[in-house]
Amino acid sequence: MTTPDTQPSTLFDKVWNAHEILRGDDGQSLLWIDRHFVHEGSFHAFDKLRDRGLPVARPDLTFGVADHYVPTLRRTGERIGDPAIRNMVEQLTDNVERNGIALFGLDDPRQGIVHVVGPEQGLTQPGLIMVCGDSHTATHGAFGAIAFGIGASEVAHVLATQTLWQTRPKQMRLTVTGDLAPGVTAKDIALTWIARLGADGARGHAIEYAGEAIRALSMEARLTLCNLSIEGGARCGLVAPDETTLAYLRDRPFGPRGAEFERAARYWSSLRTDLDARFDRDVVIEAAEIAPTVTWGVSPEEALPIDRQVPDPAAMEDGEKARQARDSLDYMGLTPGQKLTEIAIDRVFIGSCTNARIEDLRAAAAVLKGRRSRVPGLVSPGSSLVKLQAEAEGLHQVFLAAGLEWRASGCSMCVGMNGDQVASGERCASTTNRNFKGRQGPGARTHLMSPAMVAAAAVTGRLTDVRAL
Amino acid sequence: MEPLKLLSGLACPLPLANLDTDQIVPARFMKQPRSAGYGQFLLHDLRHDAEGNARPDFILNRPDAEGARTLVARRNFGAGSSREAAVYALVDFGFRCVVASSFGDIFSANAVNNGLLPATVEEADLESLFDYLGDQPAPLKVDLERCRLRAGEREIAFTVNPVWRTKLINGWDDIGMTQRHRAAIDDFAAERLRVFPWVSPVRPALPREA
Numbered sequence: 001m002t003t004p005d006t007q008p009s010t011l012f013d014k015v016w017n018a019h020e021i022l023r024g025d026d027g028q029s030l031l032w033i034d035r036h037f038v039h040e041g042s043f044h045a046f047d048k049l050r051d052r053g054l055p056v057a058r059p060d061l062t063f064g065v066a067d068h069y070v071p072t073l074r075r076t077g078e079r080i081g082d083p084a085i086r087n088m089v090e091q092l093t094d095n096v097e098r099n100g101i102a103l104f105g106l107d108d109p110r111q112g113i114v115h116v117v118g119p120e121q122g123l124t125q126p127g128l129i130m131v132c133g134d135s136h137t138a139t140h141g142a143f144g145a146i147a148f149g150i151g152a153s154e155v156a157h158v159l160a161t162q163t164l165w166q167t168r169p170k171q172m173r174l175t176v177t178g179d180l181a182p183g184v185t186a187k188d189i190a191l192t193w194i195a196r197l198g199a200d201g202a203r204g205h206a207i208e209y210a211g212e213a214i215r216a217l218s219m220e221a222r223l224t225l226c227n228l229s230i231e232g233g234a235r236c237g238l239v240a241p242d243e244t245t246l247a248y249l250r251d252r253p254f255g256p257r258g259a260e261f262e263r264a265a266r267y268w269s270s271l272r273t274d275l276d277a278r279f280d281r282d283v284v285i286e287a288a289e290i291a292p293t294v295t296w297g298v299s300p301e302e303a304l305p306i307d308r309q310v311p312d313p314a315a316m317e318d319g320e321k322a323r324q325a326r327d328s329l330d331y332m333g334l335t336p337g338q339k340l341t342e343i344a345i346d347r348v349f350i351g352s353c354t355n356a357r358i359e360d361l362r363a364a365a366a367v368l369k370g371r372r373s374r375v376p377g378l379v380s381p382g383s384s385l386v387k388l389q390a391e392a393e394g395l396h397q398v399f400l401a402a403g404l405e406w407r408a409s410g411c412s413m414c415v416g417m418n419g420d421q422v423a424s425g426e427r428c429a430s431t432t433n434r435n436f437k438g439r440q441g442p443g444a445r446t447h448l449m450s451p452a453m454v455a456a457a458a459v460t461g462r463l464t465d466v467r468a469l
Numbered sequence: 470m471e472p473l474k475l476l477s478g479l480a481c482p483l484p485l486a487n488l489d490t491d492q493i494v495p496a497r498f499m500k501q502p503r504s505a506g507y508g509q510f511l512l513h514d515l516r517h518d519a520e521g522n523a524r525p526d527f528i529l530n531r532p533d534a535e536g537a538r539t540l541v542a543r544r545n546f547g548a549g550s551s552r553e554a555a556v557y558a559l560v561d562f563g564f565r566c567v568v569a570s571s572f573g574d575i576f577s578a579n580a581v582n583n584g585l586l587p588a589t590v591e592e593a594d595l596e597s598l599f600d601y602l603g604d605q606p607a608p609l610k611v612d613l614e615r616c617r618l619r620a621g622e623r624e625i626a627f628t629v630n631p632v633w634r635t636k637l638i639n640g641w642d643d644i645g646m647t648q649r650h651r652a653a654i655d656d657f658a659a660e661r662l663r664v665f666p667w668v669s670p671v672r673p674a675l676p677r678e679a
Binding site: 041047152165204235 | 485486487489491492495496497499500502503514519543544545548549550551552553554556571572573574575576578579582583630631632635643644646647648650653654657658661665666667668669671
C-alpha cells in the first residue's frame, strides 16, 4: 500500500505512508493517529461516544488540555464565577477522568494552550500524525509531523478507534528564499503568502515550508508559521526536522531520552523530501520582499505591508472584489485609501497559540521596555510554564510597567470564549490568527500582526512600523 | 444519518465570500448541548442588530425563506475554526445543502458527517445561480446521484468528493465502517509499537516542574 522506497517521496509522503493502515477502493486511507488532544469544546464528541456506548480506544494516546474557556484572572483557590464557563471546564475534567485520559487542567502547572503545551512537553514529535478538534492543530507540523484540525464527529471517531479516514491531500511546497530583513518575522511570512494566494489559496493542500528563510527560523517561529497554514486554507503545514528541531526536542518530559532519543533522532533525520520528489504546486517567495505586515480587513488575506494604504474599492476593477473590500472597510470603520499608520487603536492583545511563546513575549517586551502603552491591553502567555519563564526573565515587569495586564494562560481574547473580549466597535492590535467579524467579540475590529508590531502599536496608539521605533 | 439523493426545496441566496465558522455560529453560543437546537444561533450576528432584534430584511429572517433546504454563498464558505457547531446550526435550521465555489476543508468534512452536502460549483455557474435567485429564495433541485443542480431552466454541475457523495447517498457513518477493520488496526498498532517504540505507549511525564 505504501509508495515503493525507490520512488522519490516528500516529507509528507513519508509520514503519511508510515500511518496508512489500509486504503479503500475509493482511495480513502485509514490512518493511525499517534496523538489526540481534547479540550473543552470536545464535549460534543464525548457525548456522541456516550450515546453509542463506546469506550475510548487509546486513552494513553489522548491528552486533555483546558484552554478555550479557562479564565485568565483569579484562577487559584476559587471556583470559576461564570457557571456556564465553569460547566465547560468541569465537563472536560469529567470526560477525561471517566475515560482514563491524562489532563493538563486548570490547576496543573503545565496547563496552557494545547498547541503550546504539546511541543513544550515533547508530546509533539517528528513523523507523528496528530489531531485535535481545533483548526490550529496545524501548528505541530513545525516538527515535521502531519497535524490537522478535525470536527466533533471525527474527534468521536478517533476516540472510538484511534484512526481516521482521510483522502490524501495535494501537496504544495512554499519556498522562502534568502534572508528575512531585521524586524520581519514568521507572522509576516504567513500574512504575506496568505494575502498573495488568498484565504482559500492552499485549500486541499498540505504545505511543506522550505528555503533558507525557513531553515533559519527558530522552532517557535516555525510553530507560528505552521499555525497559520489553516488561514490560507491548507490542511496542514510541515517543516522538515533538522538540528534546530533535534535541539528543541532533547530532554522534553514526554519525549524519548538517552539511547532511545538517539534512535528516534536517526529516524527523524530521515524525514526530508527527496531531491526529485514532485509537488502538485511550487510557490516561491523572496524573503527580501516581505515587510512587517498587518491586516486591515476581516479575513487574513486582507493584509498589507505596514507602509501601505487600505484599498479604495472605487479603484478596483473586479466588481465582486470591490464589494467585498467595501464591506470589510465598513465593518472595520476605515476610509478607502487611508494610510495604515494613521489607524488609531483602542487596545492590544498579546497571546494565542499563534504568538504567545517565550520568544514572542521577549520580542514584545523588547519594544515596550522603558515605554508606556497608550491604550489598555492584555498579555496572556501561551502556557503556565511560559508564564513562569517570562516572570523569571522579568518580562512581566516590562508589560506591567507599560500599563498592560499580565494574565494567566489560555486562548483568552483570541476567541473570546472565556469572557475576555474586545468591546463592540473597539479596534484591537492583536497577535492572534483571525480577524473575522466578531471573532474577538461581537462588533470587535481586529488587526493581526506580530508581537513586536503589537507592542509598537501600543506605544504610539496607532498601527506602526516597529522598525521606525 | 438520513440518506440524501434528491433534494427539492427553496434555495436562499447569501452572496457573501469568506463566511467563516465564527460568523456561522459565534463562539459564545457553543456552551450549549446539541439538544438546545443550534438553528437559533445560525449567522446570529448577521441576522440580528446590536440590540439583539432580528433584522427583518435579512434573507433567513424573511417569511418567504421558511423551510429553505439549500444555502447559496460565495467562495471559501466555512473557513476558519473547526467547530462542528457551524454545521449543527445549518442543519438544525433546516439546510441539507450549501452551494459555494469553495469550502473550508474541515467544514466540508464536518458537513458530510452530519448529512449536509457541500456542493462546489464553478465561479461562473455561481453567478448564473445568483442571477436566477436574485435577492429572494427560489426553488432548486439538487440531484446528488448526477451531481447536478436544477434552477428553473438552468442545469448546473457541481462537484463533491466521491467518497463523501457515497456516504451522503447511503447515510453511512464512519465509526461503523471502521469497526469492520478492527483486526487490521490492531495489527498495525502492534507493528508501529515495534518499529517506533518511542511513540507509544506514552510514558508518564516526569514529576511536575513547578
